[in-house]
Amino acid sequence: MEKLIITVAPTGSVPRKKDNPHLPVSPDEIAECALRCEEEGASILHIHVRDEEENPSDDPWRFAQVVDRLQGRTRLILQISTGGRAGADLSSRIQRLQVPAEMASLTTGSVNFPNMAYVNPPDLVEALAAEMKRHGIKPEMEIFDVSMIYNALRLQEAGLADPPLHFNFVLGLRGAIPATIEQLVHLRSCIPPRSTWTVSGIGASQLPMGVHAILMGGHVRVGLEDNIYYRKGELASNEELVRRMVKLSRELGREVATPEEARKILGLSSL
Ligand code: MG
Numbered sequence: 475m476e477k478l479i480i481t482v483a484p485t486g487s488v489p490r491k492k493d494n495p496h497l498p499v500s501p502d503e504i505a506e507c508a509l510r511c512e513e514e515g516a517s518i519l520h521i522h523v524r525d526e527e528e529n530p531s532d533d534p535w536r537f538a539q540v541v542d543r544l545q546g547r548t549r550l551i552l553q554i555s556t557g558g559r560a561g562a563d564l565s566s567r568i569q570r571l572q573v574p575a576e577m578a579s580l581t582t583g584s585v586n587f588p589n590m591a592y593v594n595p596p597d598l599v600e601a602l603a604a605e606m607k608r609h610g611i612k613p614e615m616e617i618f619d620v621s622m623i624y625n626a627l628r629l630q631e632a633g634l635a636d637p638p639l640h641f642n643f644v645l646g647l648r649g650a651i652p653a654t655i656e657q658l659v660h661l662r663s664c665i666p667p668r669s670t671w672t673v674s675g676i677g678a679s680q681l682p683m684g685v686h687a688i689l690m691g692g693h694v695r696v697g698l699e700d701n702i703y704y705r706k707g708e709l710a711s712n713e714e715l716v717r718r719m720v721k722l723s724r725e726l727g728r729e730v731a732t733p734e735e736a737r738k739i740l741g742l743s744s745l
Pocket of ligand 1: 486522555579699
C-alpha cells in the first residue's frame with residue numbers, strides 16, 4: 475500500500491482559544507505549529523487565518539503572512555483554504571490564490587452547515603478552479619455530499635481540473651455525510667480509480683475515520699479545525715493528533731509519507 479499522507483488542519487474557522495488554548499491563530503503561531511507538525515510526520519498544511527479578534531479572516535495578506543513565515547523553513551505542502559465561512563465574496567476567495575502554494579481546497583457544491591448555509595454556486599466553483607489551474611495549484615476537492623464528487627468530475631471534463639483528482643471526504647459534520655464506514659466505502663467507490671483521497675472526520679469521528687482510511691489505502695487529515703479533543707474530555711494539540719496518526723499507521727503496517735513522497739503520490743511537480 476502506498477505511504478500515508480497526513481494533512482494537518484491546525485486552525486480552521488470555528489474553534490477559539492477559549493475552547494482549546496493550543497489553537498494557533500496568529501501567523502507566527504500557525505507557522506510554528508506547522509513546523510512542529512512536520513517534525514511529527516505531517517506532509518500537508520491546510521491553512522485558514524484569523525484576524526486580531528480570532529475571527530475567521532478572508533484577507534489574502536494574512537494568508538501571505540503565514541506562507542512568508544514558512545518560506546525556506548519547511549518542505550510541507552501548503553494548501554490554502556478557499557472556504558467562504560468568513561463571509562468572503564468571490565474576489566477575496568480568488569485573491570488568496572495569488573499566495574505561492576502548491577494546493578488549495580475547492581468545495582464543489584453547497585451544503586447546510588449546523589448554523590449556516592455554505593454556498594458555492596457553479597460560477598464561483600468554476601472561477602476558483604480556473605484560477606487554480608492558471609496558477610498551477612492542485613485542488614483538493616472538498617466533498618460534503620456525494621453530488622460534489624460528480625461536480626468535481628464535471629470540472630475535469632470541462633478542462634478546469636487535471637486528473638488524477640484528489641478528494642477530501644468530510645464526514646461527521648451535522649448537515650452533511652454521516653461518519654460511517656459504509657459512507658466511506660461508498661464515496662471511495664464513486665471516484666475514478668487513479669484518484670487519491672483523504673478523510674476528515676469531524677469531532678469524535680476523526681480517530682475512527684482516520685483508522686479506516688489507513689486500512690483502506692486512503693489518506694488522513696487531523697487537526698483542531700475538525701476536532702479539538704484527544705479523547706473524551708481531554709483537549710488535544712495539533713502535534714499530538716499528528717503523532718497519534720503516525721503511530722497508528724506504523725502499528726498497522728503502513729509507513730508515513732514525507733512531504734516529498736506526498737508530492738509524488740499526489741502528482742505535484744516538486745518545487
Ligand atoms: Mg478548511
